[in-house]
Amino acid sequence: MEQERQPQGKAVCWTLKLWSVAVISMLLLSTCFISSCIVTYQFMMNKPSRRLSELHTYHSSLTCFSEGTMVSEKMWGCCPNHWKSFGSSCYLISTKENFWSISEQNCIQMGAHLVVINTEAEQNFITQQLDESFTYFLGLSDPQGNGKWQWIDNTPSSQNVRFWHPQEPNLPEERCASIVYWTPLKWGWNNVFCDNKYYSICEMRKIYI
Incomplete structure (x- = not known):
């Protein structure tokens, strides 16, 4: 045992x-x-x-919007005060006329860049914020004047939607793009001289918390 x-x-x-x-x-x-x-x-x-x-x-203060209810989703999207919220971006319509290059620098100083339009919905949203009496710079240019338009983030314009007015762009010397209201055509893009002074539109990524 x-x-x-x-x-x-x-x-x-x-x-x-x-x-x-x-x-x-x-x-x-x-x-x-x-x-x-x-x-x-x-x-x-x-x-x-x-x-x-x-x-x-x-920016001294931000405005946040509820954008989700699921635990796995980001809950709040924030933009600086006085900026407009759309999609994943925030937009500011400048009311001070300047050259294209200075307008871009002003956007950069605020943590943004001149607007890059990717969809028709975005174009429609932006035009709802604009005054038909003015012209606004976009973040679109043709630096060499050879018809190779590109966005400020280096995206070729051929890869985005395009809303040029008929017969635009035309003059190779006009190397910056703007958005302008023409009757009866309404809002569309026009190439202009970069050293003309126009209003502008800044865009930044929305912050999610």
Whole structure:
């Protein structure tokens, strides 16, 4: 009987050891998983915080809009006060006339750039904010005057929607694009001299928190 108890005792001992190893391994894995979740969460939370901090260097206050209800979705989209919200961007209509290059610099100083129009819906939204009496610079230019129009983010105009007025663009010397209201054609794009002074439209990415 004593000899039978010894193997059984050893078997129980090994079983307990295996269970202990398994439990410790699971605890270690759980700890690693929780740690990685915390790090990921902090990284995701810090990213909008950094962006918010950047925006606050240019803008004293922001306006935020509820844009989602699911836990997995970003909940709030923010734009600086007095900027218009549409899609994933914020827009500011400048009421000060300037050259194209200075208009772009003014946008950059606010953490933005001259507007890049990607869809008809965006074009329609923007024109609803404009005064038909004025011309506005877009972030579209033909630097070499060779018909290769490109957006300020280097996107070729051929890859975006285009809303040129009939027969535009025409003169190769007119290397900057504007949006202007012509009767009876309504709103459309026109190429103009870059050193003319016009109003402009700035665009920046919306910040999500």
